[in-house]
Amino acid sequence: MSKRMMQAIRVYQYGGPEQLKQEQISCPEPQPDEVLVRVYATGVLPIEWKIRQGLFHAFNPATFPYIPGSAFAGVVEEVGSLVTTFRSRHQSRPPTTLPRLPPVRRPARRGQAVFGRSNKGTYAEYTTVSGETIALKPESLGFDEAATISGGATTAWEALFDHGELQAGQRVLILGAAGGVGSFAVQLARWKGAQVIGTTGAANVDFVRSLGAATVVDYTSTPVEQVVHDVDLVVDTVGGQTLESAWPVIKRGGRLVSTAGQPSKEKARELGIGALFFSGGRPSSERLQTIAQLIDEGQVKATLARIFPLREASLAHELSQSGHGRGRIVLHIAD
Incomplete structure (x- = not known):
């Protein structure tokens, strides 16, 4: 059986937006505690051009080549054997000044629309993500908008x-x-x-x-x-x-x-x-779910600055680096 391939953006050395190279590579395999997600959209965060430029090299050097990106929205392709629901194994610190919304836990399964944060790179057609940092996508949002939530x-x-x-x-x-x-x-x-x-x-x-x-x-x-x-x-x-x-x-x-x-x-x-x-941590499934509920209730809305296809990741970085805009820049990867 031939190995599944995917399109991805990779960076091989520090430098400008031209260092974002699109290529075909092997699709990642999920670990037992991970989910394989087909990425439909990924947010472009300012920290990503700073990493690409080497601004954090002194205390957090990059390992090359790497796939940029962390905030995503997509569809579950495979579920690891240890993932049953999208929830944190360790309860995140509750917001002491805020009411907690009631948790809604549903079995993790193939075909679910989800969003969250991955540390494996999301400028790609597929990524793997811990079952603890993923949640069901807000029903009121499309994938492009949902990709703005984690990291925003x-x-x-x-x-x-x-x-x-x-x-x-x-x-x-x-x-x-x-x-x-x-x-x-x-x-x-x-x-x-x-x-x-x-x-x-x-x-x-x-x-x-x-x-x-x-x-x-x-x-x-x-x-x-x-x-x-x-x-x-x-x-x-x-x-x-x-x-x-x-x-x-x-x-x-x-x-x-x-x-x-x-x-x-x-x-x-x-x-x-x-x-x-602080540069933003990895949000728990509970935190993601709380924000998703606020969005579906109309309390919070997502704003898109501009949408680029994956092949124009370098242009997205140029715009992000300019520092002026409204909302979040997104790479649209799949329909």
């Missing part, structure tokens, strides 16, 4: 509730509120009952307001520190000078959580602020 909504949730400990009635400032993480952060913070302030460019002011931000600051014309004060939490998705501009607006005892850069520990101590950087 899940990262926003972690920033707001796990690290930021956001409470109802608190003031939260979201830097980069129109992007793939920021757009979900605005909606989740609004759902929690927080007062939401967002920054974005002029073209996206109305969009961010439509997501639920009470106040929207156009950073191209107004420095945020001139109009925003005494916030309990800042979620930064931009980094650089944008991150630095946030220090004066945070009240003493507040928090700064960045997904795009390491805040100064010295400045945080000086100002009495809790500050940290």
